[in-house]
Amino acid sequence: MSIITVRDVTKDYLLGKTQVHALRGVTLTVDQGEFLSVAGPSGSGKTTLLNLIGCVDTPTTGVVEVAGQDTSKLTERALTDLRLHQIGFIFQSFNLVQVLSVFQNIEFPLLLQGGLTRAERASRVNGLLEAVGIPEYGRHRPSELSGGQRQRVAVARALVTRPALVLADEPTANLDSQTGQNIIDLMRDMNRKDGTTFVFSTHDPKVMAHANAIVRIADGVVTGREPVGATA
Amino acid sequence: MSARLDATRVLLRIAFRNLVASRVRTVIIGLIVLVGALIVVVGASLMDSIDRGMRTSIQGSLGGQLQVYQSTSEGQLELYGGLRGESLLDPIPDFARVKQVLSGVPNVKMIVPMGIDQALVATGNAFDVTLARLRDDVRRLQAEPGDAGARRGLEARQAHVRRLIALLSEELNQARVLVDPNGRDAAMRRAQRADLDRAAAPAFWTEFERDRLAGLEFLENKVAPLAMDSGFTFIRYVGTDVDAFMKAFDLAEIAEGQVVPPGQRGILLGKQYAEEWLKLKNARRLDQIKDKRDRFHARIAKEEELQRWVKDTRSRAREILVQLDPLQAAEAERRLRPALRAPEGEALPALLARLFDLDDANFDDHYRIFYAELAPLLRLYQISVGDVITIKAPGKTGAFNAVNVKVYGFIQFKGIEKSGIAGTTSVMDLQSFRDLYGYVTREKAEESSRIRARMGATAVSREDAEAALFGGGASAALVETTRAAAIDEKALLAGVADKRKTALAEETRAYSQEEIDAGVALNAAILLDDPRRLRESQAAVQAAADAAGLKLKVIDWEAASGMVGQFVLLLRGILIFALIIFFGVALVIINNAMVMAALARVKEVGTMRAIGAQRRFVVAMLLVEIISVSVVFGLAGAALGGGVVALIRASGGIPATSDLLFFLFSGPSLMPRIGGASVAASLILVLGVAIASALYPAWIAMRVTPVEAMSTED
Numbered sequence: 001m002s003i004i005t006v007r008d009v010t011k012d013y014l015l016g017k018t019q020v021h022a023l024r025g026v027t028l029t030v031d032q033g034e035f036l037s038v039a040g041p042s043g044s045g046k047t048t049l050l051n052l053i054g055c056v057d058t059p060t061t062g063v064v065e066v067a068g069q070d071t072s073k074l075t076e077r078a079l080t081d082l083r084l085h086q087i088g089f090i091f092q093s094f095n096l097v098q099v100l101s102v103f104q105n106i107e108f109p110l111l112l113q114g115g116l117t118r119a120e121r122a123s124r125v126n127g128l129l130e131a132v133g134i135p136e137y138g139r140h141r142p143s144e145l146s147g148g149q150r151q152r153v154a155v156a157r158a159l160v161t162r163p164a165l166v167l168a169d170e171p172t173a174n175l176d177s178q179t180g181q182n183i184i185d186l187m188r189d190m191n192r193k194d195g196t197t198f199v200f201s202t203h204d205p206k207v208m209a210h211a212n213a214i215v216r217i218a219d220g221v222v223t224g225r226e227p228v229g230a231t232a
Numbered sequence: 233m234s235a236r237l238d239a240t241r242v243l244l245r246i247a248f249r250n251l252v253a254s255r256v257r258t259v260i261i262g263l264i265v266l267v268g269a270l271i272v273v274v275g276a277s278l279m280d281s282i283d284r285g286m287r288t289s290i291q292g293s294l295g296g297q298l299q300v301y302q303s304t305s306e307g308q309l310e311l312y313g314g315l316r317g318e319s320l321l322d323p324i325p326d327f328a329r330v331k332q333v334l335s336g337v338p339n340v341k342m343i344v345p346m347g348i349d350q351a352l353v354a355t356g357n358a359f360d361v362t363l364a365r366l367r368d369d370v371r372r373l374q375a376e377p378g379d380a381g382a383r384r385g386l387e388a389r390q391a392h393v394r395r396l397i398a399l400l401s402e403e404l405n406q407a408r409v410l411v412d413p414n415g416r417d418a419a420m421r422r423a424q425r426a427d428l429d430r431a432a433a434p435a436f437w438t439e440f441e442r443d444r445l446a447g448l449e450f451l452e453n454k455v456a457p458l459a460m461d462s463g464f465t466f467i468r469y470v471g472t473d474v475d476a477f478m479k480a481f482d483l484a485e486i487a488e489g490q491v492v493p494p495g496q497r498g499i500l501l502g503k504q505y506a507e508e509w510l511k512l513k514n515a516r517r518l519d520q521i522k523d524k525r526d527r528f529h530a531r532i533a534k535e536e537e538l539q540r541w542v543k544d545t546r547s548r549a550r551e552i553l554v555q556l557d558p559l560q561a562a563e564a565e566r567r568l569r570p571a572l573r574a575p576e577g578e579a580l581p582a583l584l585a586r587l588f589d590l591d592d593a594n595f596d597d598h599y600r601i602f603y604a605e606l607a608p609l610l611r612l613y614q615i616s617v618g619d620v621i622t623i624k625a626p627g628k629t630g631a632f633n634a635v636n637v638k639v640y641g642f643i644q645f646k647g648i649e650k651s652g653i654a655g656t657t658s659v660m661d662l663q664s665f666r667d668l669y670g671y672v673t674r675e676k677a678e679e680s681s682r683i684r685a686r687m688g689a690t691a692v693s694r695e696d697a698e699a700a701l702f703g704g705g706a707s708a709a710l711v712e713t714t715r716a717a718a719i720d721e722k723a724l725l726a727g728v729a730d731k732r733k734t735a736l737a738e739e740t741r742a743y744s745q746e747e748i749d750a751g752v753a754l755n756a757a758i759l760l761d762d763p764r765r766l767r768e769s770q771a772a773v774q775a776a777a778d779a780a781g782l783k784l785k786v787i788d789w790e791a792a793s794g795m796v797g798q799f800v801l802l803l804r805g806i807l808i809f810a811l812i813i814f815f816g817v818a819l820v821i822i823n824n825a826m827v828m829a830a831l832a833r834v835k836e837v838g839t840m841r842a843i844g845a846q847r848r849f850v851v852a853m854l855l856v857e858i859i860s861v862s863v864v865f866g867l868a869g870a871a872l873g874g875g876v877v878a879l880i881r882a883s884g885g886i887p888a889t890s891d892l893l894f895f896l897f898s899g900p901s902l903m904p905r906i907g908g909a910s911v912a913a914s915l916i917l918v919l920g921v922a923i924a925s926a927l928y929p930a931w932i933a934m935r936v937t938p939v940e941a942m943s944t945e946d
Contacts, residue, residue: 084844085844089842095835
């Protein structure tokens with residue numbers, strides 16, 4: 001069953017006075033449980049595609065369906081709700097809330113969602129702290145952590161709501177290669193354990209190799225989709 | 233529901249932590265808010281207190297809650313006088329009718345008729361007073377020739393009068409240097425000189441012993457008028473139903489003497505007026521110096537004004553000398569010498585010079601000595617309770633009218649005793665006012681018709697005047713009149729006695745309420761049962777007056793107070809202007825700080841939006857930050873303001889340094905009070921300004937899209 005459907009999507013935007021055709025007709029489906037890498041050089045349209053899938057932007061033409069919903073038909077508020085409940089985000093520069101502790105950063109989406117008791121939230125957050133390998137850092141502030149540790153917090157935050165889909169835009173770009181490797185391994189583990197769908201962009205071949213499929217993109221069009229051998 | 237609760241919780245948490253994280257910004261915004269709240273609370277409390285003070289002063293002294301006056305008047309009613317003197321008001325022709333109509337209006341408690349005007353009052357001089365005493369002694373001695381006390385008094389008084397004549401002679405000599413001896417009035421001045429020389433001669437006093445009454449007659453008619461310090465002072469009075477006035481104005485109280493008995497003619501002199509215009513100048517100066525020293529901690533050594541007053545006091549010692557007859561002078565010497573530790577045998581002029589040689593070290597002592605030892609021997613005020621004074625004023629027709637009224641007492645207004653604004657106003661009966669103003673009261677009309685009847689006068693129109701005077705029966709009429717005048721001297725004298733009796737009867741008779749009400753008034757104060765319903769009652773009074781065809785204008789006490797009220801308006805205007813400027817600046821600063829904060833947090837806000845926070849979440853977050861800072865620092869500012877107000881109160885309030893302030897403060901100092909309303913208003917104002925200044929930054933935050941979170945530059 002596909003969780004993402006992208007059909008004949010174009011996306012134009014203005015950069016200063018020039019019209020940029022970031023996507024020129026992209027069609028793509030992602031099935032549940034995939035661990036998909038979007039690869040391509042800078043300016044190829046990777047980020048634009050991820051933004052469309054992540055419901056932070058809507059296409060100029062074509063259809064983007066996430067979890068069965070046509071994003072161009074949703075209001076701003078409904079899109080926000082869709083992001084809150086169906087999608088987890090991991091950012092290139094981690095984007096943690098500086099004034100909150102690690103525990104509170106992970107808890108944050110749960111509080112936005114509401115509905116869980118304090119104990120339920122605590123057990124879920126602690127479980128994830130454990131899972132991402134920093135169980136003892138709950139009380140720390142993000143500024144007290146290393147880059148890799150911060151990205152682990154970000155992964156935990158993306159997963160805490162148990163989303164159908166996790167999007168990661170260049171999650172390893174700000175990390176050294178070993179740490180980046182570890183983060184990808186972590187995501188892969190999560191993917192395997194819970195069946196969460198991961199879509200991440202990268203231009204690092206080593207990172208790509210961990211995906212179970214690679215979508216190559218160049219000049220705003222998908223140039224190919226290739227499965228990666230079971231040799232992950 | 234719980235989703236919102238959870239979201240609110242995290243929102244508050246982030247907001248507060250942001251406040252703590254950017255302390256400098258928080259403190260800057262907080263201090264601005266704090267100072268703002270402080271200014272508003274202190275300012276509002278001062279304004280409220282001044283407002284209350286003024287309300288008390290005006291409503292309790294002359295104003296009442298509402299005032300009515302004839303709407304056809306050229307000028308506006310100004311209870312305390314305006315720049316151009318008294319208001320030009322048309323009279324209300326029939327006060328009784330106004331009273332009848334307006335009494336029926338709900339919430340109207342009392343209506344007090346008034347006529348405010350200025351007049352001249354004859355103050356008399358030392359010579360007059362001494363002669364009056366001499367006449368008393370003469371009378372006593374005639375009644376009981378063997379009275380030793382009266383005999384001694386008479387001798388002392390005679391000596392006093394002779395001394396006054398000597399002083400007068402000296403003054404006249406000085407004055408003669410300045411005038412042309414052959415000028416227009418030369419003959420008259422020569423006659424005056426002769427009179428004075430005659431009174432100064434020992435022969436006159438030998439003659440005086442033989443025929444005292446004739447001697448007194450000569451002194452009173454020929455010599456006393458030469459005294460040059462005789463004079464008039466101005467008096468400002470309100471002619472009113474004194475009885476109703478005392479009931480209506482709760483601040484009015486008798487400082488000395490008693491209230492004018494109900495329905496009688498009489499005047500209550502303003503205490504402050506008496507202090508300023510009627511009091512012996514030296515006593516007044518001493519009071520003023522004491523006031524300056526006690527209340528404002530002024531020192532003679534430092535203040536030029538006080539030094540001038542001290543000098544003035546020294547040079548006026550003569551006024552005390554002329555007041556004392558030889559017996560009193562000796563008594564004064566006997567009292568002053570030990571008090572001032574003066575050498576035995578030092579005479580009164582030297583003692584007085586010693587007494588008035590004032591400096592900061594001896595002032596309090598000498599002040600006490602003056603009042604304890606010397607003052608009981610002196611006539612401290614030119615007019616005393618019990619005197620009958622003559623008041624003159626130009627009437628409606630332009631001719632001077634005069635009335636004699638008894639001074640029943642001195643009146644003052646509680647709390648504002650020292651203010652000249654209300655304290656210089658005297659309170660006189662309405663009938664006397666009508667006489668002075670030239671409006672015919674019923675009895676005046678009756679009297680003039682009686683006189684007309686006796687004189688056989690008939691109304692003659694302008695056209696018929698010639699015929700009546702020189703026409704047919706002219707010679708017969710003339711002869712008749714001449715004859716009547718020639719033979720009827722006794723009847724004429726009887727007529728004079730008759731007139732005197734009527735005048736006396738008029739001065740002492742009691743008027744009924746109907747008589748007091750019937751006639752003119754210039755304005756009327758209306759007192760309400762419930763002053764809070766002032767606006768409503770003002771409209772109702774106006775409507776009732778209009779419906780009854782009375783041409784009345786109804787104004788509130790604030791408008792009736794004229795310039796005084798406008799001053800408070802000005803004060804309030806200045807405060808509001810200052811607040812607008814302050815909060816204008818505050819708005820810009822807070823706005824700037826918050827815009828910076830919003831811009832610095834674009835990425836964080838974008839992240840929250842991407843993760844699933846709605847726009848309202850981020851807007852609320854920013855508003856919570858600014859509101860909580862405003863509330864906390866606003867409360868602190870208000871509390872500090874309360875502290876400042878408490879401090880002002882603890883230090884005895886803000887002293888009234890001028891007449892106007894005395895009146896506005898309704899007392900010697902302003903005791904500001906914190907009103908719940910002013911604190912609430914200050915918080916609302918501060919909060920409003922803070923929220924207004926956070927709106928633009930909030931809008932910036934709202935426009936942040938989740939895409940911002942994706943941007944990679946860091």
